[in-house]
Amino acid sequence: xxxxxxxxSIHAVLILVSLLSIFPFIWLISTSLKGAGxxxxxxxxxxxxxxxxxxxxxxxxxxxxxxxxFVNSMIVAGGTVFLNLILSAMAGYPLARMEFKxxxxxxxxxxATIMIPFQAIMLPVYLITLKLHLVxxxxxxxxxxxxxxxxxxxxxxxxLMRQAFxxxxxxxxxxxIVDGCSIWQLFTKVLMPMVKPSLAVLAIFTFIGSWGEFLWxxxxxxxxxxYTLPVGVNNLQGMFSSNWRxxxxxxxxATIxxxxxxxxxxxxxISGENxxxxxx
Amino acid sequence: xxxxxxKYAPYLFLLPAGLVLLVFFFxxxxxxxxxxxxxxxxxxxxxxxxxxxxxxxLFQSPIFYKVLWNTFVYLFVAVPILAIFPLFIAIxxxxxxxxxxxxxxxxxLPVIVSIVVAAIAFKWLYADQGILNFLVTSxxxxxxxxxxxxxxxxxxxxxVTIWKGVGYYxxxxxxxxxxxxxxxxxxxxxxxxxxxxxxxxxxIPHIMPTIxxxxxxxxxxxxxxxxxxxxxxxxxxLNSSKTIVYYIYERxxxxxxxxxxxxxxxxxxxxxxxxxxxxxxxxxxNKYNL
Numbered sequence: 001x002x003x004x005x006x007x008x009s010i011h012a013v014l015i016l017v018s019l020l021s022i023f024p025f026i027w028l029i030s031t032s033l034k035g036a037g038x039x040x041x042x043x044x045x046x047x048x049x050x051x052x053x054x055x056x057x058x059x060x061x062x063x064x065x066x067x068x069x070f071v072n073s074m075i076v077a078g079g080t081v082f083l084n085l086i087l088s089a090m091a092g093y094p095l096a097r098m099e100f101k102x103x104x105x106x107x108x109x110x111x112a113t114i115m116i117p118f119q120a121i122m123l124p125v126y127l128i129t130l131k132l133h134l135v136x137x138x139x140x141x142x143x144x145x146x147x148x149x150x151x152x153x154x155x156x157x158x159x160l161m162r163q164a165f166x167x168x169x170x171x172x173x174x175x176x177i178v179d180g181c182s183i184w185q186l187f188t189k190v191l192m193p194m195v196k197p198s199l200a201v202l203a204i205f206t207f208i209g210s211w212g213e214f215l216w217x218x219x220x221x222x223x224x225x226x227y228t229l230p231v232g233v234n235n236l237q238g239m240f241s242s243n244w245r246x247x248x249x250x251x252x253x254a255t256i257x258x259x260x261x262x263x264x265x266x267x268x269x270i271s272g273e274n275x276x277x278x279x280x
Numbered sequence: 281x282x283x284x285x286x287k288y289a290p291y292l293f294l295l296p297a298g299l300v301l302l303v304f305f306f307x308x309x310x311x312x313x314x315x316x317x318x319x320x321x322x323x324x325x326x327x328x329x330x331x332x333x334x335x336x337x338l339f340q341s342p343i344f345y346k347v348l349w350n351t352f353v354y355l356f357v358a359v360p361i362l363a364i365f366p367l368f369i370a371i372x373x374x375x376x377x378x379x380x381x382x383x384x385x386x387x388x389l390p391v392i393v394s395i396v397v398a399a400i401a402f403k404w405l406y407a408d409q410g411i412l413n414f415l416v417t418s419x420x421x422x423x424x425x426x427x428x429x430x431x432x433x434x435x436x437x438x439x440v441t442i443w444k445g446v447g448y449y450x451x452x453x454x455x456x457x458x459x460x461x462x463x464x465x466x467x468x469x470x471x472x473x474x475x476x477x478x479x480x481x482x483x484i485p486h487i488m489p490t491i492x493x494x495x496x497x498x499x500x501x502x503x504x505x506x507x508x509x510x511x512x513x514x515x516x517x518l519n520s521s522k523t524i525v526y527y528i529y530e531r532x533x534x535x536x537x538x539x540x541x542x543x544x545x546x547x548x549x550x551x552x553x554x555x556x557x558x559x560x561x562x563x564x565x566n567k568y569n570l
Contacts (some may be wrong), residue, residue: 006475010372017369018386021399021447024401025393027411031404043408044418083300091297094290106294113305115556118503119525120549123532124308124315132303150304153297177284186284187293212394214507219533230396234511235401244404251397262392263385269392270384270451273566 025255032056032248040244056249063246064239066253068225069232072144073211073257076228077149080210087153088132088202089195092161093187097173113155119215125150126219136226143226147217151210157202164198165191204268211258227255312549315542324536334543343527344544350434351523354502357438362445362498362525363491369446371479372454384454388447395444399511402440404429406512430520433513437521440508445501449494456490457483489563496559503552524548 026047034040035051094100095107118125129135129146136143168191176190192199214230221231233254240246262269319330338344369387373380380383390398405412406426413423426436460483468478484491509515515522515530522530526545532541 007375007377010375010377014369014372014377014379014383017446018383021387021390021443024398024405024443025389028401028404031445041407041412043409044412045411064296066400085399085559087297087300090293094293098290098293098347100290103290106298109306110297110301111560113301114560115553116305116309117500117504117548117552119506119528120545120552121308123307125304126533127311128303128308136459152300159299167403169411173284183285183289208392212392214394214396215529218510219529230394230507233394233396233400237511244407247400248404251400255393255397258392259393262389266381266385266388270381270388 028248029252031244032252034245036245040081056245057253058244059251060236060240060250062251064232064236065225066229066232066250069227069229069254070257072226073228075144076147076213076217077207077210079144080151081206083148083152084154084157084206085199085203088157089199090187090194091153091158092118092163093165093191095158096162096165110155118150122215122219129220135220136223140223140226143221143223146220147228150216151213154206157206160198160202161195164195168194195240201268204265207261208258211261229257289355291308292329309549312542312545315538316546318539320536320538321540324538327539328526330539334539336544337540338543338547343522346519347522347524347527348547350504351519352521354523355435355499357435358441358445358502359495359499362449363495365442366446366449366494367453367487367491370450370457371483373450374454374457384447384451387450390444391447395507396511398444399440399508402436402443403512406436427513433517433521437487437505437508437512440512441502441505445498449498452494453487453490456487460486493559493563496555496563500552500555500559503548503555 030047030049031040031125033052033054033056034049035053035055038046038049038051091110095103095110129150132146133140134146134149137144172190172194173186176186181190212230213228214234215229218234221227224235227235233251236247236250240250297326316334317330317332318327319333320327322328373383404410407413408423408425408428412426416422416424424432426435457568464482464486465478468482504525505523506529509521509523509526511528513521515526525548527547528541528544531544535541
């Protein structure tokens with residue numbers, strides 16, 4: 001009996017917390033499905049729409065280029081992931097396996113970047129990006145490069161890959177060299193396939209971070225056609241000022257891709273094996 | 281072991297990452313200090329050397345103290361809650377119960393959803409005639425100006441940050457809980473210890489390093505909040521919800537007062553670097569094999 005009460009109260013608390021976690025979205029979904037015939041400020045509020053409609057979704061879909069925002073987000077997140085994988089692996093390898101002059105300096109310089117918040121240096125980063133002509137007023141390609149480059153590599157990624165290379169038995173490398181591999185072949189053909197699990201973790205968390213990034217694109221972007229999803233969603237507020245049905249529908253639409261990604265990859269996030277992997 | 285790589289190989293491997301870090305981290309880092317000694321207020325194309333004038337202006341400005349105060353309120357409210365509440369949830373999830381994965385997914389959901397969408401969702405909850413005010417008035421209280429009352433705005437924004445962080449720290453705690461020896465709990469059960477004493481005497485002492493880690497990383501991220509404020513209040517009303525990063529953004533990109541904004545950024549750098557140093561030296565030593 002005591003066991004039962006204990007289990008019951010644990011479930012009660014967890015259900016409550018789960019509900020609190022998703023309620024803001026439920027309420028947004030509810031609002032997005034209410035037609036013009038229903039007062040969205042009605043007291044008492046109703047969760048299940050009385051005047052059910054998809055019209056807000058079709059309406060906002062026709063006025064806002066979600067496909068364009070989605071493609072832009074994919075380009076930026078895809079490019080950021082691609083560069084992070086290559087640059088982190090390349091930098092992590094010598095830190096794990098090679099002896100060279102200045103190794104300590106390289107190691108601590110990279111570690112130091114962890115302590116530098118982007119928010120504190122964003123102004124000079126912006127000035128440098130302007131100087132390098134990596135902004136969308138030059139052309140779209142430059143704009144994308146400018147959105148990607150400041151996040152093309154991170155100390156987190158380098159240390160993650162260094163750790164992965166440290167875990168490979170040295171005999172693997174010796175055997176490959178004896179077989180006549182060059183160092184570059186050894187790295188790309190032998191070692192990279194062996195650190196795939198770490199590359200996957202790095203890819204997933206870099207993707208999530210880049211996909212949600214808001215501050216940097218909202219600083220550098222000037223053209224609406226270059227907007228990523230977070231910037232586009234924020235812009236809904238200005239476009240539809242107080243039309244909360246449209247704002248709600250647009251926000252939900254913009255969330256669907258990352259929701260699918262999360263559900264497909266959930267074990268990476270909630271298993272606890274990759275604790276602390278997302279940047280705060 | 282024989283040396284199988286050329287003299288320059290390590291440098292070539294490090295070069296691409298090194299270049300990116302140089303251009304987008306180290307140069308901007310030093311440039312932040314440099315810019316803070318120049319005055320851009322007359323023209324952003326022809327700055328004049330200003331010495332420590334920006335710092336003097338900063339330390340004489342009441343808004344600076346307001347912003348600093350708001351940031352520390354953010355820390356003092358959000359950090360203890362984010363250090364304790366997710367631990368409580370993690371302990372509950374760690375009991376042998378059904379539906380653990382579903383609970384984890386639902387509670388983690390706010391972490392992966394864009395902060396912009398989260399802030400919009402809360403803005404809607406906080407609306408003047410919104411659902412929260414319905415709850416408040418039906419309990420017999422006056423309506424609250426969640427985002428429009430200077431006494432409330434900052435706390436309303438903090439709630440969003442907390443709500444979005446719980447799942448993240450819960451997962452960190454769950455990983456730590458796996459390392460607590462099961463025998464200790466069994467011993468507690470034999471002694472007939474209740475839920476509270478069990479966790480106060482066994483769990484908490486065992487995962488103290490993780491609690492400390494969560495405290496510092498949540499403090500660092502509380503120092504950096506921006507999007508919540510940008511989307512919900514723009515720092516208002518009357519600067520009541522303006523924090524350091526938002527203030528830097530406003531001065532740099534809206535007022536184009538680059539020198540002043542940089543002086544502010546130096547203050548942020550000093551505070552965050554102090555926190556990070558504590559974090560790395562005390563809690564994440566193993567992660568980097570120091």
